[in-house]
């Protein structure tokens with residue numbers, strides 16, 4: 001059973017692959033989907049469709065347990081616009097958990113919670129015009 005640890009809260013959750021109820025947020029069993037299932041707040045302004053950067057998380061351990069690995073081009077293009085980008089950055093809604101991982105929810109994302117949990121900044125939520 002894959003385990004996901006969310007930092008800095010230090011909350012670890014475990015789920016059985018293929019058994020997680022799906023709530024239409026990101027790819028099924030993505031980091032975002034797991035977080036929502038267990039009451040961990042990750043901002044997701046676009047609803048998990050790879051069209052914003054608010055669900056940006058930093059993978060501390062277990063990069064290889066996220067599918068796809070590495071991220072695909074759509075995710076990488078989107079991540080390029082994320083503030084505080086690191087070599088271990090992923091979009092929580094696109095990275096599907098296949099084994100144990102530890103992810104850090106960056107401070108700017110957590111700050112939304114203290115402002116009431118609503119989406120306060122939708123700056124990157126609007127997809128670019130189609131080419």
Ligand code: FES
Nearest residue numbers: 046048050055093
């Ligand atoms: S929620 Fe918008 S890209 Fe993940």
